Amino acid sequence: MIVGSLRAATVLAGALVLAACGAGSTPPPSVASVSAPPTATSAATTPVAEAAGKCTLATLEASVGRTTGEAGQRHTTIVWTNTSSAPCTMTGFGGVDLKGPADATFGPTYSLPRSAGQPTTVRLAAGAAAHTVITWLPPQDGPGWTPTGMLVTPPDETRSAELPWPGGAVLRQDGATHPGTFIGPVGAGAEG
Numbered sequence: 001m002i003v004g005s006l007r008a009a010t011v012l013a014g015a016l017v018l019a020a021c022g023a024g025s026t027p028p029p030s031v032a033s034v035s036a037p038p039t040a041t042s043a044a045t046t047p048v049a050e051a052a053g054k055c056t057l058a059t060l061e062a063s064v065g066r067t068t069g070e071a072g073q074r075h076t077t078i079v080w081t082n083t084s085s086a087p088c089t090m091t092g093f094g095g096v097d098l099k100g101p102a103d104a105t106f107g108p109t110y111s112l113p114r115s116a117g118q119p120t121t122v123r124l125a126a127g128a129a130a131h132t133v134i135t136w137l138p139p140q141d142g143p144g145w146t147p148t149g150m151l152v153t154p155p156d157e158t159r160s161a162e163l164p165w166p167g168g169a170v171l172r173q174d175g176a177t178h179p180g181t182f183i184g185p186v187g188a189g190a191e192g
Helices: 002-020 040-051
Strands: 060-068 074-082 088-091 095-103 107-111 121-124 129-136 149-153 161-163
Touching: 060 161, 074 121, 121 129
Parallel strands: none
Antiparallel strands: 060 074, 074 129, 088 121, 095 107, 095 149, 149 161
């Protein structure tokens, strides 16, 4: 009788254990079930960001922004607008060549050096803008050299757009070690 009761108790305990592990209970979560699945936003954004190619003159419109500053250094902004229907990226420095009358020492072109600024990658959505700032010195004495226009080149591009020069006379410092006239890296937005 005692043996039978023990068997019945053992069977009952086993049934209770099985029931506790059955469908009515929740197993402890595994690492896989705790981690969140990728959201629709992150899944959609990553491929688009990776797919954005470099901005070129085929997809950019260059224009002259505002000129600021007074007696010392002045700043003229070049605005790059993405005119395509797809995003593109710009990284680093473009190029700026000021064009004007032939200077007796330096000729008709002043190719501006780069600043010491750190370049970053700027992503332009369709219709969005980036900018490049030209920092320049007016002449300290005398009439100086007045550009009639400029050629602006986006980063990693070989073609240039021609724009009018909106400022006045420039102090040419071709070949100077620390010139006061230079271009900065591309930045986000239409103005710095």
